[in-house]
Amino acid sequence: MNFKRNAAVLGVVAVGAMTLAACGSDNNTASSSGGSSVASDATCEGKTSLSAAGSSAQKNAMDNFVSTYISVCQEKGKDVKIAYNPTGSGDGRTQFIAKQIDFAGSDSAIKGDQATAAKDRCAGGDAWNLPLVFGPVAIAYNLDGVEGLTLNGEVLAKIFSGGITKWNDPAIVALNSGVDLPDEAITPIVRSDSSGTTDNFQQYLTTASNGAWTKGAGSDFVGGVGEGAKGSAGVAQAVAGSPGSITYVEKSFADQNKLTVAKIDSGAGAVELSEETAAKAIEGATFKSEGVGDLTLNLDSIFGTKAAGAYPIVLATYEIVCSTGYDADTSAAVKSFLTSAANEGQTGLSEQGYVPLPSNVQDKLNASIAAIG
Incomplete structure (x- = not known):
């Protein structure tokens, strides 16, 4: 169409x-x-x-x-x-x-x-x-001289729960062959306010981390580590000004602040965030009810996608109406x-x-x- x-x-x-x-x-x-x-x-x-x-x-x-x-x-x-x-x-x-x-x-x-x-x-x-609006969530980071970084759900879960604290951790090195990663502390930047972006990111970690994320989900960040900033603009600006930092933020804010964005490897190779790769994940989405009516998504079908070339961290916004x-x-x-x-x-x-x-x-x-x- x-x-x-x-x-x-x-x-x-x-x-x-x-x-x-x-x-x-x-x-x-x-x-x-x-x-x-x-x-x-x-x-x-x-x-x-x-x-x-x-x-x-x-x-x-x-x-x-x-x-x-x-x-x-x-x-x-x-x-x-x-x-x-x-x-x-x-x-x-x-x-x-x-x-x-x-x-x-x-x-x-x-x-x-x-x-x-x-x-x-x-x-x-x-x-x-x-579901009327879909927006990809970028994993944005500030690491001088390092572009094209690849991460996955398990590594992200450990970063945002304190299990991985250095950029040259062996788990990150294993995903980035040939990349010179510094012996530098990682500073997670997280939303300090209640946020649907936080909820969706934590649901992604629950689905895609092979059990590494045990904190659950919700609109408040529950990882227990990192520095807080208010709103999407706040976390994006914090990363822009904080070497060694990383955050989750809507793509538009990452673009606006000219942040470097990680690729995500869901098991079929590293995937760069783009309109096309996010759309591929959405195309594979399933719904909790078939047929006409409520279209609540099975978010696992997006967050847990194994499709080649699909970027999995996508936030869906619903319009809630009376049937x-x-x-x-x-x-x-x-x-x-x-x-x-x-x-x-x-x-x-x-x-x-x-x-x-x-x-x-x-x-x-x-x-x-x-x-x-």
Whole structure:
């Protein structure tokens, strides 16, 4: 499936066509492309104002979706407003359950007690997790004269739990034949704030470390070592200024700070992080439920990939919606906006460090969006 050209411009915001509530400094600048009109299956029907909140990791992607959708609807003679507040995944889920927003963005699927509570919010219907945004997580490091470093899940688990403390540790040397690694201390830089990126990175370590990571996962870093920095921008800037350091951070922040990024060897050879290698891991993703509806991912199918040329550390952000229980106008508007985001809205995401949806995931997502009641 080919992505349609994004004709939206963020200048639309200045004339008041959109209300975008964005807060905090942990954001990159989103971009969108000017040009010809946008072809879209979005109807622009339903209520003209939607509200959402949650994951800051998808904030720049959401900017792209919103600006594109405004352009689509203006060409259909309709003005729409979408407010997205990047308050964090946990807050987004809380606001969704409390009926304060129409949908939530979350780096973790809604589940357990929150999923049960969401049934009340959705008038007895289930809340669905729809993966709309994928962003690779870079392993960024600052080691003078060393480029193209290769690491794997087991070594990373030991670095971030204190089992490996020197750059010339035999386990790192074994992965980097011919590379002159210094007898220098490793300084892990970790998120000091609760973060979906931390949760996903620790889930990756749990899956890919051959048992070396025993700490578990969660939004707070549990490795017990390292120096903390707040937000994606904070850890990236800390590594940029700290020789011998290493961190996990979204690719866009690593690029912005011109950080050196490690290759990952999952057993089929070292794989460099790129849009194509991350997309290959996503293409192989499986879902906890087959068919149309909830699309919660089996993250092990990504983090544990053994496919040659697949980069495994990829964060997925879900849009959490009611499968049923919306009033008719809200249902129509949510479906219309997400249809646009899943298709023409994907254009331009790679420029911001995200990975556009592979066609097999895009097709499943479109089917589930259409099934929202």
